[in-house]
Amino acid sequence: MASLSVALAMFVGGLAVLLWSADVFTDAAQKIGLALGLSPFVIGMTVVAVGTSLPELVAAVLAVLRDEPGIVVGNVVGSNVSNVFLVLGITAVVGRDLRVERDLMQVDLPLFAASAAFLVLAVWSSPFSRIEGVLALGALAVYIHFTIAERDVSVPEIVEEVEEVESDIEESPIGVVTYAAFAGSLVLVVGSASVLVDSVVALSEALAVEPAVIAVTALSIGTVLPELTVSTMAARRGDTAVAVGAILGSNVVNAFGVTGVASLVGPLTVPSTIRSYGLPAMALATVLYLFVTQDRQVTRWEGATLVLLYLLFLVNLFAIT
Numbered sequence: 001m002a003s004l005s006v007a008l009a010m011f012v013g014g015l016a017v018l019l020w021s022a023d024v025f026t027d028a029a030q031k032i033g034l035a036l037g038l039s040p041f042v043i044g045m046t047v048v049a050v051g052t053s054l055p056e057l058v059a060a061v062l063a064v065l066r067d068e069p070g071i072v073v074g075n076v077v078g079s080n081v082s083n084v085f086l087v088l089g090i091t092a093v094v095g096r097d098l099r100v101e102r103d104l105m106q107v108d109l110p111l112f113a114a115s116a117a118f119l120v121l122a123v124w125s126s127p128f129s130r131i132e133g134v135l136a137l138g139a140l141a142v143y144i145h146f147t148i149a150e151r152d153v154s155v156p157e158i159v160e161e162v163e164e165v166e167s168d169i170e171e172s173p174i175g176v177v178t179y180a181a182f183a184g185s186l187v188l189v190v191g192s193a194s195v196l197v198d199s200v201v202a203l204s205e206a207l208a209v210e211p212a213v214i215a216v217t218a219l220s221i222g223t224v225l226p227e228l229t230v231s232t233m234a235a236r237r238g239d240t241a242v243a244v245g246a247i248l249g250s251n252v253v254n255a256f257g258v259t260g261v262a263s264l265v266g267p268l269t270v271p272s273t274i275r276s277y278g279l280p281a282m283a284l285a286t287v288l289y290l291f292v293t294q295d296r297q298v299t300r301w302e303g304a305t306l307v308l309l310y311l312l313f314l315v316n317l318f319a320i321t
Contacts, residue, residue: 003202003205003206004203004206004207006202007199007202007203007205007206008199008203010195010196010198010199010202011196011199011200011203011218011219013195014192014193014195014196014198014199015192015196015219015222015223017188017191017192017195018055018058018059018188018189018192018193018196019055019222019225019226020188021185021186021188021189021192022054022055022185022189023226024181024185024188025054025181025182025185025186025189026054027181028178028179028181028182028185029182031178032178032179032182053250053253053254053257053258054189055189055193055223055226056075056076056079056223056254056258057257057258057261057262058189058190058193059071059075059193059196059197059219059223060072060075060076060258060259060261060262061261061262061265062190062193062194062197063075063197063200063262064262064265064266064268065265065266066197066198066201068197068200068201068211069127069262069266069267069268069269070210070211070212070215070268070269070270070271070274071197071200071211071212071214071215071219072215072258072259072262072268073123073128073212073259073268073270073271073274073278074211074212074213074214074215074216074219074220074271074274074278075215075216075219075220075223075258076119076254076255076258076259077119077216077220077274077278077279077281077282078215078216078217078219078220078221078278079220079223079224079250079251079254080116080251080254080255080282080285080286081216081220081278081281081282081285081310081313082220082221082224082310083224083227083247083250083251084247084251084285084286084288084289084306085285085306085307085309085310085313086221086224086228086306086307086310087224087227087228087231087247088231088244088247088289088298088303088306089303089304089305089306089307089309089310090228090231090232090303090307091228091231091232091234091235091244091247091303092235092298092299092300092302092303092304092306093300093303093304093307094232094235094236095232095234095235095236095238096299096300098235098244098297098298098303099244099296099297109248109290109293111139111142111143111146111252112248112251112252112286112289113286113290114139115139115143115251115252115255115256116251116255116282116283116286117283117286118135118136118139118255118256119255119259119279119282120279120282120283122136122259123268123270123275123279124275124279127267127268127269127270128259128263128267128268128270129263129267130263130264130267132263133259133260133261133262133263133264134260134264135260136255136256136257136259136260136263137256137257137260137261139256140252140253140256140257140260143252143256196219200214200215200218200219203218210271210273212271212273212274212278213271213273213317213318216273216274216278216317217314217317217318224250227246227247227250230246231244231246231247234246244293244298273317273320277316277317277320278317281313285309288306288309292306
C-alpha cells in the first residue's frame with residue numbers, strides 16, 4: 001500500500017507541476033514573441049496552440065524513450081474519449097444548449113472524424129510507425145492550413161488572450177524575469193513529465209494493470225483539465241462556439257500531432273486493451289459527436305447523457321482489466 005501511496009503522490013504532484021509549468025511557459029513565450037515583433041495572429045497559431053498541447057507532447061516523447069509506448073496511444077485515446085464524453089458533456093450542462101457554428105461543421109468536424117478514422121486504421125493491427133507519424137503530421141498541417149484559410153481571425157479567444165498580453169507588455173516591458181520564467185518552466189515541463197511517466201508505470205505495477213490503462217483513465221482525465229477549464233468558462237460567459245471548437249481542435253491535435261511526434265522517436269505499440277476496447281469507444285464517441293451536432297447544437301440533456309456514457313466507459317474498462 002505504501003508503494004501505491006507514493007506512486008499516487010508522484011502522479012498528482014507531477015501532473016500539477018506539468019500543467020502549471022506549461023501554462024507559465026506559454027505565457028512567457030507569448031510575451032517574448034510579442035517583444036520580438038511577432039504578430040498576435042502568428043503567436044496564437046503557434047505558441048498558444050503548442051503550449052496547450054505541450055503536456056501531452058512531452059509526456060508522449062518521454063514515454064517512448066522510457067520504452068513505454070503504450071502510454072502514448074492510451075493517453076491519446078483516453079483524452080479523445082474524455083473530451084467528447086466528459087468535457088463536452090459537462091460543458092453542455094454548464095452552458096445549457098451549445099451552438100455549433102457553420103465553419104466548425106465545414107472544416108473541423110470532417111477533419112475531427114478523419115483524425116479518429118486515421119488513428120483507428122493506423123494502429124488496428126500494427127504499431128503506429130514513423131511513416132504513419134509523418135502522414136499524421138502532414139494531416140495536422142492540412143488542418144492548420146484550412147483553419148487559417150477558412151477564418152478571417154484565428155480562434156477568437158486565443159487572439160483576445162494574446163492581445164491582453166500585448167497591452168501588458170506595452171505597460172511593462174519584459175525583462176530578465178520573463179526569459180528566466182521561459183527557460184525555467186521548460187525545464188519544469190520536462191522534469192515533471194518525466195515524473196508523471198514514472199508514476200504511471202509505478203501505479204500500473206501497484207494496481208497490477210497495464211500502464212496504458214492508467215494512461216487512458218487517470219492520465220487522460222488530468223491532461224484534459226485545461227480543455228475542461230477553457231470550455232466551461234467559455235460556456236458560462238455564453239461563448240459556446242469557443243467551447244465546442246476547443247474540444248474539436250484538441251482531439252485533432254492529439255490524434256495527429258501527439259502520436260505523430262512521438263512516433264518519430266520510436267514505433268508506438270498498442271496494448272490489447274486499448275485495441276479491443278479503447279479504440280472502439282473512441283470511434284463510438286466520434287460517431288455520437290457527429291450525430292448530436294447535426295442540428296448544430298448540443299443540449300443539456302445530451303450533455304448529461306455523454307457524462308453518463310463516460311462513467312459507463314470507465315466501469316467497463318476496469319471490469320475487463
